[in-house]
Amino acid sequence: MTNWPMRPAMPSCLEPPADGSPWAPPLDSCDVVVRLETAGITDTVARREYGYRNAWRLAEACFPWLRMFPASKVRECRQSALVEYLKGLSFALPLGFCCLAMAVFHFSLWGGDVSPHLAAAVGLGTVSSFVTTGGVVQAMARRGLFFLSVQDRATGEVVCWKWVRLGAAWLVICGLALVAPCRFYHWLPAPFDWIAFAFHLSLGLLWLATGILHMLERNLWSAAATVVGVCSVVLLHRRLQVPLVDAQLTGIAVAAVFAFSASFVLFRSRRCGTSGRPRSLSPALDLYLTWPHFLFGTLYFLLIFSDRILAWTAPDISADSPVQFRGDYETALDLALIAFVLQVGRVRASSVTFMRKIVRAEKQHGIDARSKFIHQLRQAYGRSTAGFVLWGAAISVGLYLTVSRVGAHFNPRSDTLLWALVGGFLMVIGLWNSSLLFWLSLPVDVVTAIAPAVAVDLLIGYLMSRLITYHYAIAGFSSGACYFAVLTTRNLLRRLNSLDYYYFSSSI
């Protein structure tokens, strides 16, 4: 029979809460000391009120008894992997609706059967809108999510709208900076440069609006905004015989207004029942906290799109303008985008699973089992990465074979498609690593990986497109993505060696 010591006079802060809220037994006496200190039980209090020499003695006395209380179940809001995967995929819903519209009406919110000059203008406007707003959306999400997670919804809302205003101003500045060289160097004949500017501005506003919805995890609203926009284009172009470009610009503006309105309503509904005034924020602090996120957002889209720009500007003495939209190149990339979307959907699910594993492992292992904790999570990371590799390989091979068999209608260049599939696969690995690094509050590690990757993309893409043909600009993207994947894996593996520290520091 075990001789249990007498139950000491135990502070109530150590016992399981009476309301049955989640409670875990302490791992060791050190854990008990931390809990005591948090509750304000210092050595003096331990001596005066509980009769122990100090808090350590009190903790050592209480620990065996506390172990006897069963842990109350943590009500984890666990969802199946499939649901998480579908949630991860939901960001691509607007894109899916645009593809559907293209298949049905032969035009969409942007693009369609247009002249080469117009296609180049729309393409330039679209790419620049993504690159310009990418950083703003990331920074907005970083600050907005922080305030929403600490239940300061008023400040969260104010921060988001502030970033939207900043993003709009940034869009105008970058747009004018795009139009000026277009005019000076005659990259596009007039008025196509202004059309590019109009698409840049309208699409940029739409991305800002959908960025808020994505941050609030309301991707269905983004899809609804796209549907509303497409319907507007169809109505204006088909029924009212408005020229396609005008109809599309109006449709994008309608979609942006719809998305902004939805964001406004969602923010207001979240604020209902909570009081509190938004706190005033220093722009300097915003800059300090968000610069890596801003850089990441911008560089990410540069990495994704720079090969297109290189392909479109490859010198062609017989071309009718220096910027040429390359339809065959675009087809291959669009097909590869399907595989990319299907793979990237896993990033969210895998990140959530990995974080759950960290929390579970933290509870399993005591403070002296640090190496076990790290070993277990490195194994978990390895398994998840292997899953990405297998999933990516299966999807890429499947898509390549499908396109080779039944894709005669699209007629993409098989080498371009192959490069794009490889690049997309590597990009997903990089994004998976980046997601974990962001979870661990290590955004600078991501930036230091993506910046050289963009440089590699530009260098290889430039040389390949100029020395061989523009179809090989995609090799730049694949090389950049490979570099990004390698650097983020290296950075993450280094951090995983001290995961306990980084996990702790990320939570404070």
Add this chain to the structure above:
Amino acid sequence: MIGADVVNAFRVSLGFLVVFGALPWLVALNSRREHALMGHCTAFMRTALFTEIVTVVLGSMGLCLPGSVGAAYVLFLFALMFRSGTLRHLRNTHWLSAQLHKLILLMDRRVSAGEHLQSLRIRYVSWRRRFDPTALAPFRGICWFAVFVAFAACFYPLHQVRFLHGVSYSRTLALQKLSLGQSSPQDGSVALLAPVVFLSGCEGATVVRFAGPLFTAVLALTTSLVLFQLTGSSAIGMVGAGLVAGFGAFADGGQLQADGIASIFVLLSILLWRASRLDAVWSMAAGLLIDPIPGLGMIWYAGIPLVIALLVLSCRSLSRCLAMIRVPIALTGIACLIYLPTKLGGNEGPYQYETAARAMSRIIRELPQNTWLVVSPVQELAFTYGHGWHMELSNFVNKYNVDEVIQPDFHFGFPVMDTFVFVEKRPLVSRALGLSLSELGTRFEPAIAPYQLRLSRASLEFEAGRLLAAYRARHSDVQVFVEDENVIVYRIRSSSGGVRPWT
């Protein structure tokens, strides 16, 4: 002179100033040199040599394109900054943190516009203090003279589109090919201009047209600096510059060709000899790269300042005499630059009519790229290359005959939207054309021989005129685009509704 010419002159000057002014200044900032003048001359020479080598090497690979040349410049500057230690701060994380901290403080302080202006003013004043006004005084007149030389030499290209030298057409063609990433014969004088094409956004013809006068100004400046260095007198420098400018007006019509540009570097090598033998050798190498076989022109350009220096050094009293007449000589040089090119060119020619050159310029400006075809003698190819299509008049005349084109259902069927046929109503007669092949001498070129002989040219133009007259009589798609007493340019619109399979 039209507005577009002024704008083009401004664009080319801007590109030229960046490549041969701002870049050397950046190089000078990152180089250690005791003597400021020598430092800037060395930086100019090094930048030009780097440009020359990079564009020639990249051009041989078909990579002389804006991106690669820009990247080469960035690497060059970074290498210099790394060597000079300017970049050492970037490796210091504490320094970077301090900069970020300063930025944050700046943002939080929200400095007013007035404070910003005040800070800028203080910086400007402290920057001005770095220069010693007495040390700069001798160069003020020389610099102003160089500016006036540039303006005077630009007088002809601002009023005339055609070139005065046959070699300018081939240089233009080579420059267009080089800047479009096409294989072209290596021409050192052209390689220097490729970055100017990229920065100015102008076509090769415009850059060659306006860069010549700008190089004339650089040559005048270099001459005066060399003479100042050798004789210690800025007045003698002004005299030499005036004489060189005058000679440039006589020899090249103020539009410096390869030998003149190479002379700049030969003179620079003399200037740099005392300061650094190695730099002097590099400068000479740059000159040889630009003009590998020095001709009489280069001897004159380099010889004038050297002879003046020798005379002045051997007879000091001559120095005072020359100093007294420096202003008249300088003014004469400028007057020559304004007056002589128009006299050299005459009203028309020597290689094409001004109307034809202006028509080409208008076509390039007004019509979309590669949607048109020009049928003309070979000179227009230099203007069309990279913008549209060109067919030699001799081929056109050989391919079609009057009986064929007179048929109502006949169409030329060129796969472009517009075809322009240049016909000389009065075939060009100039000193550049000969009566027989033997008269052409070294100017003979087999490919363009039909246009170099007066009779042959007249025959081709007559035949082309007859063809177009016959075609116009039965077809309504022909318009007169431009016409004067010498030239008529026909415009034939495509009957296939603007299908452009060539593009």
